[in-house]
Amino acid sequence: MEEVIDISKLLNLLKRNWKFIVSLSLLGALIAAAVSFFLIKPTYSASTQILVNNKESNNQLELQANQADLQLINTYNEIIKSPVILDKVASNLDYKGNLSSKISVSNATQSKVITINAKASNYKDAAKIVNETAKVFSKEIGKLMKTDNVTTLTEADYNKKASPVSPKPLLNTLLGLLIGIILGIALTILKSILDKRIQTEEEVREILGLPVIGMIPHFDEKTLK
Template identity: 30%
Template sequence: MTLLELLQLMRKHLKLVILLPIVCALAMGVYSYAFMANTYTASTSMYVLAKQTSTNSDNAANYSNLNASQMLANDVSTLLKSDRIAADTVKNLHLDSLKGYSTKVTSETTSRVITLSVTGTDPDTSAAIANEMASNVSKVAQQVMDVQSVNVIDQAVSPSSPSGPNRSMYIAVALLAGLFVAIAIVVVSDMLNTKVRNADEVEELLGLPVIGRMPAVKGGK
């Protein structure tokens, strides 16, 4: 099937091609606003400070301390995802669990700054979890790692506006999916239609030229 034939089919079934994507987009819009709860993301940033290995202020000592802090930052990022930090946070905040709340830890290899983001349905609880996890990781890191401290740069605050879900994206995807389904229906229905619809198909099937045509006359006798 050529592109021109496809366009002709779509034009022939224009109502389906237009209505089905609109219906899918409307259905997704209703579902996203009625059944998908808003989520809120609270973020806190931390600075990992390693214990000084030398009292000298020369460049070699400073470079060594910087590398050590950067490697420890990666270890602290992994520690933030551990069960111990989660369990301590649940205990200290008197929560049943962290179910429904997702965490994201970002740590660049060239920086000692770690960013922790907590996303959940309650803005206050999301901020409280982020701050408590930052406090807990500082205590644990000092106990089990060669870390002087994990200092909080910016404490998490309760977000005033939701971070998700991205309803516009869902609606756009539903619109495109509806268009794809409509085109698929049109193409499949055309392939399954075995009726001879024009003279070109007669010539192709019989291998004989068409020498005459009888026009359709509406209302005639």
């Protein structure tokens, strides 16, 4: 029974302070939207996929080569992000920044398909970075290892009309709204806990255990005039 009463009190408390909670939630959404649209620079992402194989004709040798390639995938990933590759990519593109922070490399489990992803302030730059990285890797891997069969499966399309991957204004606005609601509820409950004043008839009856037989109305200066 006490739990039901406590929940009822909480609901009444939130009901009395709904304007404050709504105002804070709208403020949170407004701040998040403003930051997303005006302060955070948009980031675009482009990717290309390559396949690394060994040239073997014998079936048994081909099977062994496939297993060897799968074991070397992590090595290929590290080579792609190494200065040996990225320095040449930067030189070819006349890129002045740090490419290693712009590029990520991944592959699915038990797959020889490697996905190269790049992020930049505009989509064309990101596409140029991944495509050039794939080309340089295809040329240089033969010099570094006994692998000279790299196939580009998909290239990033320079003319693609891409949307930025970040920021996400709608998601950020919803998160700001949610944070505002949570903060408004938390502050309302905290204020109620810290405020020891008696504000309602129910509180009087609960604390004193006596019925309320009368109330003194509040008059401000305008009312008295």
